[in-house]
Amino acid sequence: MEAVLMRILFISQLFDPEYSIKGLGLMKHWVEQGHEVEVITTFPNYPTGRVFPGYKRKLKQVEVIDGVKVVRLWSHISHSKSKLSRAATYLSYTILALCYALFSKKPDVVYAYHPQATTGLIGIILKKLKGVHFVTDVQDLWPDALVATGLNKAGLVVRLIDRWCRIVYMQASAIVVLSQGFKTALVERGVPESKIRTVYNWCPEELHISEALDGQNNKVADQKTKARVVYAGNIGAAQSLASLVDAVGTFPDPTVVLELYGNGVEKEELETLVKSKHYGNVIFKGYVSSSDIFDVLIGADILAVHLRSDPLFKITIPSKTQSSMAVGKPILMAVGGEVNDLVMQAGAGVTAEPQSVESIQKALGLLLARKSDWEQMGQSARDFYEQNFSSRVNYQKLDDVLKDVSHDNS
Incomplete structure (x- = not known):
């Protein structure tokens, strides 16, 4: 398959210098392949809930790191255990990231990484309004992960999240999962097997x-x-x-x-x-x-x-x-x-x-x-x-995912 150079928009609330498996290293790899890469993230604060030294929270900060354009947007940040505070953190980031993405240069591919549910919303809206295909990356299988922490499987919250995740899966051009078990679980939920790719995580260190x-x-x-x-x-x-x-x-x-x-x-x-x-x-x-x-x-x-x-x-x-x-x-x-x-x-x-x-x-x-x-x-x-498991092997698998999506766009 002939290589196609793309403009990749990577959306993740978690990004370097925070611990992120798919972070700056992968972005630099894509730049080395000749792609144009832009990251929409927020100011690093995980896991303490405090902005890292060297960063000051503001409405927007843009930096270019080894050819990777990193756009950091304001979001509510809290180290409180309050569910409402955590929800405000996710929602504030999502709203600002969506606004920025809508008024920025149209990408060829959107890679929605973390958190899956909210970045998936951005991918869907860009698909509907700009005709952009997007990849969603499943690092946590929802709502299963919530049930594993004690939420009622039959409860309204779990059922709503399940429904929303199914919408994201069906709208995505490709779905990346970290295990064969995740792939099997999604197929059993009616997701077409042809769009699911198993790409193992690697050790960033x-x-x-x-x-x-x-x-x-x-x-x-x-x-x-x-x-x-x-x-x-x-x-x-x-x-x-x-x-x-x-x-x-x-x-x-x-x-x-x-x-x-x-x-x-x-x-x-x-x-x-x-x-x-x-x-x-x-x-x-x-x-x-x-x-x-x-x-x-x-x-x-x-x-x-x-x-x-x-x-x-x-x-x-x-x-x-x-x-x-x-x-x-x-x-x-x-x-x-x-x-x-x-x-x-x-x-x-x-x-x-x-x-x-x-x-x-x-x-x-x-x-x-x-x-x-x-x-x-x-x-x-x-x-x-x-x-x-190495990055060498799995970078190549992700390259193949992007190639397939880009050919679907052509």
Whole structure:
């Protein structure tokens, strides 16, 4: 298929220097391909709800970064947990982004990224008024994600959001999803399979990881040392780490140690659990900056990934999967479903059922019994990442999506 140069309008409330998988790196890639790229975003403030140093909130700020035009628009910003305040944040951004997009130069393609529901509205309106095709990127499957947090599946809010998301799917020229499970779920909802493309997420820090790996002696731990199991990330309700803590805390082999890096709403409760049960081999290490965390991961023996047992999580691929594989360490994956299957396919470690102490202990026992295979597991994880999850592979998949959309426009 002949390459077509395009004007791409990328709409995302989340953008660099905030942590964003599809961010400045992807935009620079498109510019290198010869495309004209414009980003509509707001002032960086996630996750604290406070504008990052070096930025001052105003009506509009335009900057060009390595050929990428980044337009930052005012929006309501709050770090409050109030649902109304969060809704105001989303709606204010959407209204200003829509107004800017309507009166700016017509793009060839709109890529609606984050959040999916509100950026999808902008894509639909530009399609209707300017005849522009758009791509919607599904990072969270709605309303399933809301149901997983406790909302009533049969409630009015969930039904309205479900209806709206179906409209976005049907109006989009192409739909990008992060897993095969998401694709299957959308097909079951009546979305044409022909417009859905599975594009795996990558680890935005993959270059940093490669540099860190080059600078370390990444050998298997000595047989006499303790086996360090590391969990790094959010410690919240979705992660539901009590089962992992209990599994290691009551594990019969005293040489196994679980280190937890990060913060979250369930951290204090887990610390109380550890103290009350006198687990001497479970250690809370606190928050570690993103610039330092990969040195921690590379120094681990086993990397643990765990989510609550939920139908939604069985069809998703948590971002820790990509970062864990990229650092080349054996993985204890306790999520279930598709991502468990990927770890087994890669030969990258062992799997367990989430929220099952018995299953996690069995998986950990298998890993310890195969200590001589840890180096090969880590290499297999790294190879699988390079072949399936890397930005190199998935940038190309997104290039193909844009090419197909552009040919539909012609």
